[in-house]
Amino acid sequence: MSLRKAKEFVVEKLILLCGLASIFFVILIFLFLLKEGLAVFQTITPFKFLFGKSWYPISEPAQLGILPLILGSLLVTLGAAIISIPIGVGCAVYIAEIAPVKIKEILKSGIELLAAIPSVVLGFIGMVTLVPLVKNLFHLPTGLTALSGSIMLAFMAMPTIVSIAEDALYSVPKNYKEGALALGATQWQTIWRVMLPAASSGILAAIMLGIGRVIGETMAVMMITGNAAVIPRSILVPVRTLTATIAAEMGEAVVGSEHYFALFAIGIVLFIISFAINVTADLFLHKRQ
């Protein structure tokens, strides 16, 4: 008996440890980011870092302005959101409300499959198919543009948006829908006026999480956005994102140099952006409950 109790105790504590581990690691990572990243502000003011217009990290003296990178990330994300939100939410509505069971199953596994494609593969496919298409379609000097990145990233955001939005639609109480239909509303009226508003907070959370995935994505954008650190004036020009900058330059940065610290500071900026997005998504999710 006492052995059983002891076992129970050990297992309980082990599970507690596992539970705490994730928080512990997040805190450790954040502290490490702060420690390495804040060091850059000994040589450059936060204002100049965030709003400086040129990024020449290995010149003497280094110019470490990340405004073009922030704008690049935001532009690609905005483009991806504009493409993926209507399609993703529409897809969720179709799966949850309209599709017959058989099609529903096929669609759901298709979307899971889309989520499983590694981003480097998407990037590669984008590079050989989408980039030349964008170039010829808009008569651009190069197809490596923010738009190409947005389109490819929209594919990556969609699975997240569809599956969470679909969950939200499912959890709307059945009697809402039945009530609306009984009152003589058409199916479309029911979806538009009753189901979507009732599930709105869940759908917003889905969108936020989808966007969170897009802004943190690295490999695909690095391969197809051209990585030029200029302030973008349209969606048809090359951009350089925060994530691609870290990935491309971390290998070179001499450990302990200004450049190295600046890359960690970019990490802090990214961390703050995705933290804000996740918190917003969380707020929406809790509001629903």
Next chain:
Amino acid sequence: MFKKWLVIFAIVLAAAPAFAAKDKNSIQIKGSDTMVNLAQSWAEKYMEKNPGDFIAVTGGGSGTGLSSLISGTCDIAMSSRNIKEKEIALAKQKGINSNEIKVALDGLAVVVNPSNAVSKLTIDQLAGIFTGRITNWKEVGGKNEKIVLLSREVNSGTHVYFKEHVLRKGDPNGKEEFSSGALMLSSSQAIADEVAGNSSTIGYYGMGYISPKQKALAIAKDEKSEYISPTIENVISGRYPISRPLFMYTNGSPQGLVKKFDDFCLSKDGQDIVIKTDFVPINR
């Protein structure tokens, strides 16, 4: 159940020294993407001749290789640029004395799409193009088309060399930078592919990557000089204006396997491989 784990644990413990011992006849080489193919060929040939020794080669860029050498995670760093003062100092702090060995030469080819009418440029024009002063092909004798600049990422020795020797023309106090509109691609192959598929591009990389899908430009030091094509003969004779040495960096003077491998690279066999991989041999 418990016993089984104990047995596995014991096996792992017993095996650990065996793995550690194995490390003595294996070395890690890391760095310049330009040199990866070359070092890989060297390693293959060397391992063929010396079975039992193991040489692992990885790329990542010259900077990546040098910072690995400094942090002690590789034995030899390949670099297509000289080590920087800052890096030497940093290495010293960590107890590592960088030792430079010149192993080959490389001509830096400037390439355009074969359909481009331009087939020769001066260094001055090149600097103008890559700094963004010249933006249209018609300014250098081509058709009316915007120039699309392709560059390597900043972790590339090729990027640094091109900036210092073409954009700044070797002036250490130069302030010229790549135009911020230049596209930064992550590998020489990516530049080769983009040049092959886009008629308004211009890019640069080691001569080893030249293929019939790109056109390598003839380059002249200034308007009065002769335009020279990037060929092995022209690099050896020193007539081609943009060529550079390729280095291997070790910790202190090489010893043991590192020395054996270095000697092999500089031997006749090693330098024959240099020619085979489209670089230029150094021991002539």
